[in-house]
Amino acid sequence: MNFRLRALGAASAIALALSFGPAHAGKNDDTLRAAMAEEILNLDYNYTTKREYIILAQLTDATLFTIDPVSQEVQPSIATAYDFVDDTTLDVTLREDVKFHDGSTLTAEDVAYSYNWIKSPESESNATGVVSRWLENAEVVAPNKVRFHLASVYPLVIRDMANRIMIRKAGTYDANGTINRDAMASDLIATGPYKVTSFEPGTELVLERFEDYFGDKPAIQKIIVRNIPDVGTQQAELMSGGVDWMFKVPLDLAESLGKTPMASHLSGADLRVGFIVLDAHGYTDPEGPLTDVRVRQAINHALNTEEMAKYLIGGSAEAIHTACHPAQFGCDQSVTAYPYDPEKAKALLAEAGFADGFPLELWAYRDKAAAEAVAADLTAVGIKVDLRYVKLESLNQARAARDIPAYFGTWGSGGTADTAAIARIHFSDSDRNMSGDADLEALVLSAEQTADQEKRKEIYSEALGKIADEAYWAPLFTYSANYLVSPDLDFPLDPDGLPRLQHASWK
Known part of the structure; x- marks a missing residue:
């Protein structure tokens, strides 16, 4: 429109x-x-993902912990405290006055059941990926205490508990031995x-x-x-x-x-960011133009992200040059930036052997005006863009099949102001990761294996620096919530959007 x-x-x-x-x-x-x-x-919400469902879950559900949207500090919720017995054993103490909507009192058995169910492959929950990377199992050790056995050292476990798993009554999904994921x-x-x-x-x-x-x-x-x-x-x-x-x-x-x-x-802030993902590895074409870093850098220089943020998104939106939101922990802003410079873009394309440009299939599923602006900027430097505007499901299927050379994507990090919420999804073992960079994947994952926050910052700085130097992405802008x-x-706005x-x- x-x-x-x-x-x-x-x-x-x-x-x-x-x-x-x-x-x-x-x-x-x-x-x-x-x-x-x-x-x-x-x-x-254990079986959904979209922003609308997150909003509803905030109304109807409660998690073990919560994250303060201003300070980003962990706060108690269903749980009152936690204690690491050792690096891979976590004890969580529960409130004793939590009621389910049917009037029954929440128990430690309910909490252990909920986590063990989500962890199990038969649950097929949208939240399984969140816990499967760190949870071995959960067991009741006292009437108000659950012990979580971790598969490995994972310092972000409390953050995950605060953001994703909703507690259900024991037996909810497999009563009498019959699985009912729609219970x-x-x-x-x-x-x-x-x-x-x-x-x-x-x-x-x-x-x-x-x-x-x-x-x-x-x-x-x-x-x-x-x-x-x-x-x-x-x-x-x-x-x-x-x-x-x-x-x-x-x-x-x-x-x-x-x-x-x-x-x-x-109008307020939103942790969602927009970006272009480029097939640097060559999944769609092993010898394709996007495998050349100079071409990817040219694409970054070709995009007028300042104008996109100001005129197409508006409000508090701003141009970005990092593969994360500036408000997120660890989102280093000192990495390489590619200022809008069409002439520099053309020079890089010529240097890479594409003075006359090349055809590029660009996929998109939302914000058509922004996708068209990206296509127009790339066309202006000689890249012949075929913009494929499709439903999200179609894009997901094509990406999983490695049939997409480039796409306009967005990510809201589930409202989590931590670079981990975007880096793991897009630069580890995922079809969203089109870099093919095994060293980068190992680096991103290593940030989740230390409880030292300064060390985590250093790791993310290194990872984001590599992403920028190699131009695996073309970061575009943050979003504004209107x-x-x-x-x-009276509707208060929180900084996490x-x-x-x-x-x-x-x-």
Whole structure:
């Protein structure tokens, strides 16, 4: 959708809203109505991955620990403390007042079961990869204590516990010996600040405050999440009072509608970054242009990332030159940068033997305007780009088959402000790693084998320096989170860019 059409859409929404007049019911009935474009089909975050599901999990679930979004320090949650008995043995002490939404009390057996189930191959959980790299098994050693036996030294284990594994009642997924991975997909029984009262997949989710929640109670009694795929419809609903909160709002729409008296535009940081991954190893063509570092450097010089960040992403977005978010621990900013310089790009291409350019198939699945800007910049220096804009599933399948020479990707690190959250996924044993650099992979993994934070920083600096020098990526920009909310709603923004509706309140 081009800018003019989006502007017309905003104008139409404003006109529609003015015709209805203000009718914000949320504050009156203590019900926050949130709009999400992505279909909500499964409530169990142990079996989902997308940002929308992370937001919902924050509402309905609780983990052993949490990470403070400002300080990035570990805080207690279901667990009150932890102790490393030795390098590969971890004892976690649990609260004794944690209730499940069905009223039963959480036990150490529930915690051990949850981790052991996720670890087992038969679980086929989306979270299995998180624990399989470090967990041997979990066992109950006291009524309120679980011992985790680690497969190897792994200093990031507490961070993983804070970010991913949701606790389920023992036997949830394999009651009576029958495996049911969808046991919590619709009828979720969890431990978070809100409980599910009704759920119509793909249409509406109704949550009510869980009065027996062990932590701080949220201010708002009820949250209704509505699936509204069309952004224009979301806008109209917000302006007429049918919706109080929406996110992933295009910048121009957010700015236009935020100027009306019936909506507030909020813009904050987001840990998501955009980048181009290049087939440096030559999976698609062993003798291809991308195997030449000068070509990859030329691609970096060809991209006007400053303008992309300012005009296509907007808000707090900024150009980046590292393979991580600048706010993440270990994201060294002193690595080699490739300033926008089309002439330098052309010279490097000529030096590599491609003075007349070469054909490049560039894949993308989101942010079409940004993908087109990348294609245009590369075309301007002589690279003949064939932009293939596809669904994410198609891109994932082609990447797994090693059929993609270059793609525009993004990564939000699950809201984790640590370079480990992006480096391991993209530069270790993964189809996302197209560098073919075994030494780099070993280096990245070694950062997870030391508890010395300064040593971790040094390792990531070395790894990021190598990624930059070899131009395995073309880093583009950080993202900005744009929201439109009811004027009656106080919605605090956290620096990690993860929306936490449980912290919202009425003005």
